[in-house]
Amino acid sequence: MDKKAKNTIIVSVIALALVLIGVTYAYFSARITGLESASIIRLTAGRMGIVYSEGDENVAASNIYPREEAWVTKTFTLTGWNTTDQRMYYKIGLNVITNTFTNDYLTYDLTLLSGTNGTPVASKTGVAINGTGKIPFGMGSFLAADGEAHSYELKIYFKDNGEDQNDAQEAVFNAKIYVEESDGLEAPNGWKYAPAGSLLAGIRTNQSTPNADDAVGMTTPGKQVTAQSGTYMSEGLRTTEDDYGTSYYYRGAVDNNYLVFANMCWRIVRIDGLGNTKITLYNYNPTNSATPCDASLDAAGAAFARYDSASNGIGVFNTNYDKNTYIGYMYSNNPDSTDYNIAHANDVDSTILTNLKAWYDDVFTQTDKEKLADVIWCNDKRVVSDTTYNPEGYSDIIGTGLGTQGTYYQGTRRLTPISEAAPSLKCGTSKTDNLISKFTASTTTDGGYGNGKLNGYKIGLLTADEIAFAGETYGPGNNKYYLYKNANTSSKYYWTLTPHSYGTGNNAYTIITTNVSSFGTSAVNISGFFGIRPAVSLKSNTTISSGNGTQSNPFVVS
Secondary structure, X not given: OOHHHHHOOOOOOOOOOEEEOOOEEEEEEEEEEOOOOOOOOEEEEEEEEEEEOOOOOOOOOOOOOOOOOOOEEXXXXXXXXXXXXXXXXXXXXXXXXXXXXXXXXXXXXEEEEEOOOOEOOOOEEEEEOOOOEEEEEEEEEEOOEEEEEEEEXXXXXXXXXXXXXXXXXXXXXXXXXXXXXXXXXXXXOOOOOOOOOEHHHHHHHOOOOOEOOOOOOOOOOEOOOOOOOOOOOOOEEEEEEEOOOEEEEEEOOOOOOEEEEOOEEEEEEEEOOOOOEEEEEEEOOOOOOOOOOOHHHOOOOOOOOOOOOOOOOEOOOOOOOOOHHHHOOEEOOOOOOOOHHHHXXXXXXXXXXXXXXXHHHHHOOHHHHHOEOOOOEEOOOOEOOOOOOOOOOOOOEOOOOOOOOEEEEHHHHHHOOHHHOOOOEOOOOOOOOOHHHEEOOOOXXXXXXXXXXXXXXXXXXXXXXXHHHXXXXXXXXXXXXXXXXXXXXXXXXXXXXEEEEEEOOOEEEEEEEOOOOEEEEEEOOOOOOEEOOEEEEEOOOOEEEEOOOOOOOOEEEO
């Protein structure tokens, strides 16, 4: 808009009234206390609430005209009280009651001022305010909180667009900020509201609605399957809970979870409760093909990381093996300590972590690394305290996790015996539980989740639980699910991140997959057999340039 046209505009009272409404939401969860045999069972309720801070109730502006400065600036705060171990979700936005402005004339910026607990709504810039009704800013969440706050600043603009804007004379705009309870599935970068062009929107478009229940004929995750042929389970996306909320995981012989990232082909494993997408290597693309997911490039062992020129993707989990601590992704400098936390302290990188870090730096550019999410990698070091648990019949398994004392770890208990298999994507019962096992690149990720011991490296391995949800079992195995392809040879298997035990032969053991796609167990120092299959997680706002997830037309990260 030129200066002459601008001088002719007289805007006759354009009122912008943003009313801040005080709202409190109460959530309740119950836990049972006391023994089953007790005559009284007590229930105690945990409370979660969000109080919306009113501040100055009304905002108004009149005689406005196009300019670069904001016409409205408003700060507001959400305060959370969460006395449970569950995440408390909320959604905020602008409820436009009246708007006679031409589309795209009004825009808003939302700036996150402060908020470290949980996940605040991300800042936004230059978003158009068109029409009336609710315009969501996004979804946030609080973890366990006692008066924790998320503070925001909202600015509304009527900017000069370089064209004649005389049609805005006497236009009217009225709105209020709203805050509402959310079920956690409505993140702007999550399943329900993933924007066009995002990876999550691509997954949603090419996948039926997730189903939390086993479909007819579907084997329960981790339970025994009956044969090495046919369809073992219904294919598709299913849901379960993880440390962050609701996770969507791929299961069975799916063929629509192929993805190209960093010029390699990957398989999508699951979307975590924050909307991040965990992927695992499918083809490391040794020929540098422009189409690394092409079926012509499939090869046994192509899913393994080549971390040096001689590795062939095969390596040990830990060179050291003769103490409990060596089941760790990192292990202790004091392996003989009688204090569990010292004996399993994360002082030294395991051999497999050292090699994964070398591969990470070799194959990812800085731009690639910036697309990766800082998420929990669960190397579950919790021990089985029930000394009657002994599925393999050994006499020296007593469950302490110290020194050379025989111990089963909880990942084993979740998966064996197979008649009782119950895998889990939770690495603890709360934010602070089992931090020794929750490996993250930074301690600031998601408001403090994780131990930060990976020192900036956002990489890990799949857990046995994740592989069980995908379709693996102990027993006869299952070669009809998507993680089997490109990760099998006649004598090569691959490591999981899940500890198994310490015991027989004075060895630390980790759960592995085998060439018949059944879970197995190996001493951590065995060489020449086990592949290193890396996994990373893409941020929830990851975009794609093309694809529908099939092998012939994979999602391509932009």
